[in-house]
Structures are given as C-alpha cells and as structure tokens.
Amino acid sequence: MSEPLGLYLHVPFCRAKCRYCDFFSAPGDEAAQEAYTGALIRRIRALRGLAGLRPFSSVYFGGGTPTVLGRARLVRLLDAAADVGLAPDAEVSVEANPATVDRAGLAALRRAGFNRLSVGAQSFDPGELALLGRLHGPDDVRRTVSDAFAAGFENVSLDLMLGLPGQTVPRVLSSVRAALETGVSHLSAYCLKLEPGTPMARDYPDGRGLPDGDETADAYLAAAAALSGAGLEQYEISNFARPGRACRHNLLYWTLGEYVGLGPSAHSDFGGRRFYFPRGAGFSAPFSSVFDGTLPEETDREEERVMLSLRTAAGLDLSSLAPETARAAAEVLSAVAARGLAAPTETGFRLTPEGFLVSNQIISEILLKGMS
Ligand code: SF4
Missing domain, CATH: 3.20.20.70 (Aldolase class I)
Known part of the structure; x- marks a missing residue:
C-alpha cells in the first residue's frame, strides 16, 4: 500500500x-x-x-x-x-x-x-x-x-x-x-x-x-x-x-506525512520539500509549473517531529529521533511524567491533558537540552 x-x-x-x-x-x-x-x-x-x-x-x-x-x-x-x-x-x-x-x-x-x-x-x-x-x-x-x-x-x-x-x-x-x-x-x-x-x-x-x-x-x-x-x-x-x-x-x-496544499496561504510538504503559496493575489495568474508562485518554508524536521508528535495521543517515538534529541526527550519526559504531565508508551512518551496545557514549555526544554 x-x-x-x-x-x-x-x-x-x-x-x-x-x-x-x-x-x-x-x-x-x-x-x-x-x-x-x-x-x-x-x-x-x-x-x-x-x-x-x-x-x-x-x-x-x-x-x-x-x-x-x-x-x-x-x-x-x-x-x-x-x-x-x-x-x-x-x-x-x-x-x-x-x-x-x-x-x-x-x-x-x-x-x-x-x-x-x-x-x-x-x-x-x-x-x-x-x-x-x-x-x-x-x-x-x-x-x-x-x-x-x-x-x-x-x-x-x-x-x-x-x-x-x-x-x-x-x-x-x-x-x-x-x-x-x-x-x-x-x-x-x-x-x-x-x-x-x-x-x-x-x-x-x-x-x-x-x-x-x-x-x-x-x-x-x-x-x-x-x-x-x-x-x-x-x-x-x-x-x-x-x-x-x-x-x-x-x-x-501531525505525523509529518505528505500533503499538497493549493490556494493562497496553503502549505505543502511533498517530495522532501516544505513550501507554501503566499497570501494575497497571484495564485490565479498563469503558471508554467503547478508550484509556480510558492515560497520555500524553512523547517527543522527534528524539531518539528518533537513538537508535532507531542500534540498527539500517540506521542513521541524516541527511536524516530537523533540520539542526542532522544536522550534529552527521555530525560525531560521522565521528569514531567513523575508530575503527571506525561505517560510512557511502548515507543516513548505521550503528554497527558495536563501536560498538553504546558506542552510549549516541555517541548522547549527538550529542544534546548538536545542542543546543549
Ligand atoms: S472570517 Fe475567518 S473565522 Fe470567520 S468564517 Fe471566515 S475563515 Fe472562518
């Protein structure tokens, strides 16, 4: 399939x-x-x-x-x-x-x-x-x-x-x-x-x-x-x-799957590239290739994976991360799990509803620790 x-x-x-x-x-x-x-x-x-x-x-x-x-x-x-x-x-x-x-x-x-x-x-x-x-x-x-x-x-x-x-x-x-x-x-x-x-x-x-x-x-x-x-x-x-x-x-x-977005302000993640059509006029103008008029979107896939996975109930699969990020994530998420903000899964951790409320702080902590 x-x-x-x-x-x-x-x-x-x-x-x-x-x-x-x-x-x-x-x-x-x-x-x-x-x-x-x-x-x-x-x-x-x-x-x-x-x-x-x-x-x-x-x-x-x-x-x-x-x-x-x-x-x-x-x-x-x-x-x-x-x-x-x-x-x-x-x-x-x-x-x-x-x-x-x-x-x-x-x-x-x-x-x-x-x-x-x-x-x-x-x-x-x-x-x-x-x-x-x-x-x-x-x-x-x-x-x-x-x-x-x-x-x-x-x-x-x-x-x-x-x-x-x-x-x-x-x-x-x-x-x-x-x-x-x-x-x-x-x-x-x-x-x-x-x-x-x-x-x-x-x-x-x-x-x-x-x-x-x-x-x-x-x-x-x-x-x-x-x-x-x-x-x-x-x-x-x-x-x-x-x-x-x-x-x-x-x-x-949220799972970093592929999608194509058409129309002003629509974003795409396709063929390993992230790009978007800017807001405003221009989309309807003649074009020579389907993505004429798009702008590239700079993203860090590793960062995105941490942020988006922790939005979902499936949570973060630690094996999908680079070793240093996985280590940082395991440390931070084990600590917040002790406070009821995260829970272990078969492959890593997910946030609880209380954890979702402070997800930005948890994610920032993982990313900062992963870089240090
Ligand atoms: S104005 Fe904005 S919020 Fe209201 S219906 Fe349109 S897109 Fe939705």
Missing part, C-alpha cells in the same frame, strides 16, 4: 469577517468565485504527472468558508481531484459554517463523494457568538448537523472555542453538552488567540478582559474530561473523536 497523500484546497471566501479572524479570506462575488474555481481546477490538473504523486488518501476543503462557493463548484473541484487520482476509501472533508448550506446542498455533496463535514460552531452561547462576530445562532448549528446526518454524512465534526471573554467553566460545559447532544462523531476545541490587527485584539489589548491562563486551563480540562466521559477519545491536543473518526487528513500534518 502506498504512503498516504493529502490534498488541501483553500477556499478564500467568507460572507463576512469574524472579529477574531486573520485567515486569508474575503467576500467574493459570483465572478470572483467562478474565476477562483477555474484557477484552482487548473492547478489541480497540473498535479498530474508529478513525480511521487499517488492517489489522494484524503482531500480537505478548508477556508474561508468552502460552502460559500456553492455545491456545484465544490463538486467540480472534487471531480478534478478525482480525475488526478483519489483512493477508493479517501476521506473527503469540507468545512462549512452553519446556515451556509442546506439539506439538499449537503445531500448533493454527499452523493458527489464528500464524506466528512466540519462545522464551525464555535459556541452554543448566543452572547459568545455575537461577540465573535459569527453570523449564526445555536439553532443554526443544530439544524446544519441534523441536515448533514439526514443527507447521509456519518462523519460530522464541530469546532468550539475556549478562552472567550466572560467564559466560565459551566458555560463551556454547557456548549460541550449541546455539541454532544447533536450526535457529532468529532469535536475540535481551540483556545482563542488574539491576532494582531483584528477587532478583538483591539477590544482586548494584551488580552485584558479575557479569562486568565488558569481559568482557560480549567475550562480546557473540564471540556476534555466531559468529552472523554462521553466516549470521544482525545487524539490530539485540540481534537476528540469517536473510535475510527479521527481526521485522517489532519493526522498527516
């Missing part, structure tokens, strides 16, 4: 800008969406014949809000990917915002081969949703998930945000419970990060007015415990899934 290969397709359109968001996205009229779809299809087709290319084991439509493109364009894009090569059991995910797609649209996507839906809920609290500048309410989330199930999607995920202004543990748990009641098989729980230049960063300078680190940590641990208690395994620092429902595409990122 060939090694997995993911295809990420970026859709840079949103109906409106959320108040915390600095992703590359803009409102786009029909003409802009059509032109972009055409450009993306040309790039997908240009992948044909690339050395090392094999059928995609996953395709992920991210954004932006991919469903803003409309079902017909999404299906054309997936057809183009399938023409290049799609494994028979490929995971095909599409991100959707609540109320940007209806039951008929979802059924059309399901028939076309999409089999995983990731819904940007963020919260079930109307006040929190308004504060984030989201266009939907809690009932829109419930309706989109139930429409997805009715349309034949079995693999549905919701995103929730932690660390929001005024958010308490009971309020987080109430959103978690509401999410579980929808019956989704996957949940992502991310902490709000204030991005410079966004309206929320201006409203809460230096994070003043947001829950402090301890309050957010309590909320994270409470959410993690509630999700585990409901049978969703934590397979990554921010991701929880019912057995067999972990996102295979995202796992490629």
Whole structure:
C-alpha cells in the first residue's frame, strides 16, 4: 500500500469577517468565485504527472468558508481531484459554517463523494457568538448537523472555542453538552488567540478582559474530561473523536506525512520539500509549473517531529529521533511524567491533558537540552 497523500484546497471566501479572524479570506462575488474555481481546477490538473504523486488518501476543503462557493463548484473541484487520482476509501472533508448550506446542498455533496463535514460552531452561547462576530445562532448549528446526518454524512465534526471573554467553566460545559447532544462523531476545541490587527485584539489589548491562563486551563480540562466521559477519545491536543473518526487528513500534518496544499496561504510538504503559496493575489495568474508562485518554508524536521508528535495521543517515538534529541526527550519526559504531565508508551512518551496545557514549555526544554 502506498504512503498516504493529502490534498488541501483553500477556499478564500467568507460572507463576512469574524472579529477574531486573520485567515486569508474575503467576500467574493459570483465572478470572483467562478474565476477562483477555474484557477484552482487548473492547478489541480497540473498535479498530474508529478513525480511521487499517488492517489489522494484524503482531500480537505478548508477556508474561508468552502460552502460559500456553492455545491456545484465544490463538486467540480472534487471531480478534478478525482480525475488526478483519489483512493477508493479517501476521506473527503469540507468545512462549512452553519446556515451556509442546506439539506439538499449537503445531500448533493454527499452523493458527489464528500464524506466528512466540519462545522464551525464555535459556541452554543448566543452572547459568545455575537461577540465573535459569527453570523449564526445555536439553532443554526443544530439544524446544519441534523441536515448533514439526514443527507447521509456519518462523519460530522464541530469546532468550539475556549478562552472567550466572560467564559466560565459551566458555560463551556454547557456548549460541550449541546455539541454532544447533536450526535457529532468529532469535536475540535481551540483556545482563542488574539491576532494582531483584528477587532478583538483591539477590544482586548494584551488580552485584558479575557479569562486568565488558569481559568482557560480549567475550562480546557473540564471540556476534555466531559468529552472523554462521553466516549470521544482525545487524539490530539485540540481534537476528540469517536473510535475510527479521527481526521485522517489532519493526522498527516501531525505525523509529518505528505500533503499538497493549493490556494493562497496553503502549505505543502511533498517530495522532501516544505513550501507554501503566499497570501494575497497571484495564485490565479498563469503558471508554467503547478508550484509556480510558492515560497520555500524553512523547517527543522527534528524539531518539528518533537513538537508535532507531542500534540498527539500517540506521542513521541524516541527511536524516530537523533540520539542526542532522544536522550534529552527521555530525560525531560521522565521528569514531567513523575508530575503527571506525561505517560510512557511502548515507543516513548505521550503528554497527558495536563501536560498538553504546558506542552510549549516541555517541548522547549527538550529542544534546548538536545542542543546543549
Ligand atoms: S468564517 Fe472562518 S475563515 Fe471566515 S472570517 Fe470567520 S473565522 Fe475567518
């Protein structure tokens, strides 16, 4: 069996800008969406014949809000990917915002081969949703998930945000419970990060007015415990899934697998090279090779392996590291395991939920020790 290969397709359109968001996205009229779809299809087709290319084991439509493109364009894009090569059991995910797609649209996507839906809920609290500048309410989330199930999607995920202004543990748990009641098989729980230049960063300078680190940590641990208690395994620092429902595409990122990303701000790790398309204009211009317009991304694989592996429940395989890094990792992780922040595995160590909270410090310590 060939090694997995993911295809990420970026859709840079949103109906409106959320108040915390600095992703590359803009409102786009029909003409802009059509032109972009055409450009993306040309790039997908240009992948044909690339050395090392094999059928995609996953395709992920991210954004932006991919469903803003409309079902017909999404299906054309997936057809183009399938023409290049799609494994028979490929995971095909599409991100959707609540109320940007209806039951008929979802059924059309399901028939076309999409089999995983990731819904940007963020919260079930109307006040929190308004504060984030989201266009939907809690009932829109419930309706989109139930429409997805009715349309034949079995693999549905919701995103929730932690660390929001005024958010308490009971309020987080109430959103978690509401999410579980929808019956989704996957949940992502991310902490709000204030991005410079966004309206929320201006409203809460230096994070003043947001829950402090301890309050957010309590909320994270409470959410993690509630999700585990409901049978969703934590397979990554921010991701929880019912057995067999972990996102295979995202796992490629955390396990240093290969993926090709097309679209402004999309990153690739393919053929031993890391590169990305910069944000902004240029992606749609004529090109002579599929990766025209990309920039190289400088990374240290060893560092990346430590950082990404320790995000996952599978943890860090010490035999995958250079001897000096493996020694440093074993020393640091044994010490933090004694404090309940890590646990041994067959091949090394993984972090516990408490350890995930301080993963940056643990990783820095390993890397510094490995260099000394
Ligand atoms: S829907 Fe997502 S990508 Fe679009 S503005 Fe909101 S957070 Fe950003």
